[in-house]
Amino acid sequence: MPTALVTGITGQDGSYLTELLLSKGYVVHGLIRRSSTFNTQRIDHLYLDPHDPRARLFLHYADLTDGSRLATLLSQIRPDEIYNLAAQSHVRVSFDEPEYTGDTTGLGTIRLLEAIRQSVPEAKFYQASSSEMFGAANPPQNESTEFYPRSPYGVAKVYSYWITKNYREAYGLFTTNGILFNHESPRRGETFVTRKITRAVARIAKGQQKELFLGNLDARRDWGYAPEYVVGMWKILQVDKPDDYVIGTGTDFSVKDFVRLAFEHVDLDWEKFVRFDEKYLRPTEVDSLVADASKAEGELGWKASVGPEQLAAIMVEHDIATINGFVPDKPVGTVWAEAVS
Ligand code: NAP
Ligand code: F7E
Numbered sequence: 221m222p223t224a225l226v227t228g229i230t231g232q233d234g235s236y237l238t239e240l241l242l243s244k245g246y247v248v249h250g251l252i253r254r255s256s257t258f259n260t261q262r263i264d265h266l267y268l269d270p271h272d273p274r275a276r277l278f279l280h281y282a283d284l285t286d287g288s289r290l291a292t293l294l295s296q297i298r299p300d301e302i303y304n305l306a307a308q309s310h311v312r313v314s315f316d317e318p319e320y321t322g323d324t325t326g327l328g329t330i331r332l333l334e335a336i337r338q339s340v341p342e343a344k345f346y347q348a349s350s351s352e353m354f355g356a357a358n359p360p361q362n363e364s365t366e367f368y369p370r371s372p373y374g375v376a377k378v379y380s381y382w383i384t385k386n387y388r389e390a391y392g393l394f395t396t397n398g399i400l401f402n403h404e405s406p407r408r409g410e411t412f413v414t415r416k417i418t419r420a421v422a423r424i425a426k427g428q429q430k431e432l433f434l435g436n437l438d439a440r441r442d443w444g445y446a447p448e449y450v451v452g453m454w455k456i457l458q459v460d461k462p463d464d465y466v467i468g469t470g471t472d473f474s475v476k477d478f479v480r481l482a483f484e485h486v487d488l489d490w491e492k493f494v495r496f497d498e499k500y501l502r503p504t505e506v507d508s509l510v511a512d513a514s515k516a517e518g519e520l521g522w523k524a525s526v527g528p529e530q531l532a533a534i535m536v537e538h539d540i541a542t543i544n545g546f547v548p549d550k551p552v553g554t555v556w557a558e559a560v561s
Contacts, residue, residue: 221276223247225297227284227332228305232407233348235262237303237450242266242276244454249297251282251306262407284328287335295339301457303346304332307377310411311352314373315503326376333387333395341393344457347384349397350377351442351468351509359440359510362466363399370504385464394462398453401468401511404531405446406538413475414443414535417482422539424493425486432493435500437476440508444469445526445534455520468511469524481532486540 224241228234229250241248252260260267260279268275280297282289284306294302307325308314314321329347336343354361355370369375381397388395408415413434423429444467452467473481483490516522526534 221245221247222301223249223297223299224301224303225249225251225294225299226303226305227251227282227328228307228348229279230259230262231305231309232262232405232409232446233403233450233453234303234305235266235407236405236447237305237453238263238266238277240447240450240454246276246301248277249293249299250277250279251293252279253283254281284324284331287331290331291335291339294335294343298340299343301344301346302332302336302340303348303453303457304329304380305348307348308373310409311371311373311506312500312502314371314376318372321372322376322379324376325373326379329380330383333383333393337387337391337393341391344394344462345384345387345396346453346457347380347395347397348453349381349384349399349464350374351399351401351466351511352506353378353381353399354509355506359472359508360470360512361509362512363464363515370506371502374506381464388462394457396456396459396462397464398456399464399466400449400452401442401444401466401509403444403446403449404535406535407446408535414478414531417479418532418535419539420493421482421486421488421536422543425488425540426543428543430493431495432479433495433497433500434475434479435497435502436505437479437494438474438507439505440472440474440510441478442468442471442510443473443478443528443531444471444524445531448524448526452516452520452522455516455522459519463519465516465520465522466511466513467516467522468513469527470511470513471527472508472510473528478528478532481529482536485533485536
């Protein structure tokens with residue numbers, strides 16, 4: 221059975237990727253941060269007590285800011301594939317915590333790559349690069365577009381992108397970048413704009429909320445569906461020669477468009493509920509990100525099938541179902557917590 225190591229396993233993408241890898245027969249090791257409350261909600265439905273002979277998902281405490289821990293774990297686990305999804309991933313927060321963002325989202329990658337170089341140089345490495353690296357560059361953006369990051373997050377991701385490429389060229393490691401455009405899902409963090417909108421729409425439709433405060437409605441994004449994007453990650457590591465790929469839908473919608481789609485799904489007029497709050501503005505904004513993912517389609521056979529209209533419907537439906545008491549995945553991380561305590 222192939223063995224994968226996933227950093228950021230408790231995040232949106234980590235949870236979908238783990239589902240995919242387990243379904244393909246992998247043994248999956250996930251790095252998890254110590255937290256004073258449970259933070260494994262997104263993967264609880266995948267976890268079995270390690271004493272169970274069927275267990276193929278194993279979790280380990282670690283942090284991308286702790287290089288010696290990464291080195292120890294890599295030499296113990298000796299994974300075939302490593303997916304580096306961990307990051308301080310919120311662009312607005314990166315302006316509030318620029319140094320921490322640089323340490324985790326930027327330097328975290330070099331700590332991992334050094335551990336790989338020294339312990340498992342034969343392993344394949346995937347770096348979660350981002351369309352935020354393109355920043356102010358004109359759309360559509362592809363693998364040849366010059367980077368012009370507009371936030372501490374974007375700058376940190378550019379560092380990680382280049383150090384990933386450098387370790388490929390300098391040491392011959394199998395290191396790759398997936399340059400993913402925005403991708404969303406019912407598991408999206410609640411402070412990213414799509415999920416913030418769909419949760420509010422569900423609550424407004426149910427009479428639990430009156431207004432929704434947002435910042436810049438004019439920014440344009442290429443929003444895709446996260447479960448499809450983790451397939452792209454896996455495919456990037458299955459090629460013969462390591463390379464970098466843009467992954468996105470090629471669609472071009474504004475935040476206002478997404479708001480309208482989400483409210484229309486419950487037959488409400490968004491203009492009656494949405495208010496402006498400048499606290500959600502960023503010191504520098506990324507105006508327009510639209511993917512040209514033709515290289516991924518041609519070389520990986522990857523193509524998105526879910527666009528923003530369907531995505532908004534999926535997310536609103538999920539958030540309404542949650543209010544109605546439907547809980548799709550096991551909610552709280554008790555199984556894992558019991559196993560390690
Ligand atoms: P997410 O939901 O915010 O998950 C981030 C993960 O990183 C969480 O598991 C988090 O752990 C972990 N993490 C944060 N700081 C860490 C640290 N210092 N050490 C170890 N783990 C740490 O992000 P996502 O949406 O799944 O995105 C996955 C990756 O793709 C990220 O690197 C993100 O920057 C990148 N990306 C995302 C998108 C997108 O649209 N979603 C697009 C392009 C690139 P906790 O659960 O403990 O907080
Ligand atoms: O903002 C505008 C905001 O925070 C999208 C991360 O996954 O994708 C994500 O970064 C747009 C921006 O995502 C609010 O100004 C308006 O223009 O959902 P977001 P993001 O910044 O695009 C990239 C590819 C990543 O790599 C990142 O990790 O929406 N916006 N009003 C707002 N945004 C938020 N969060 N909240 C608002 O109230």
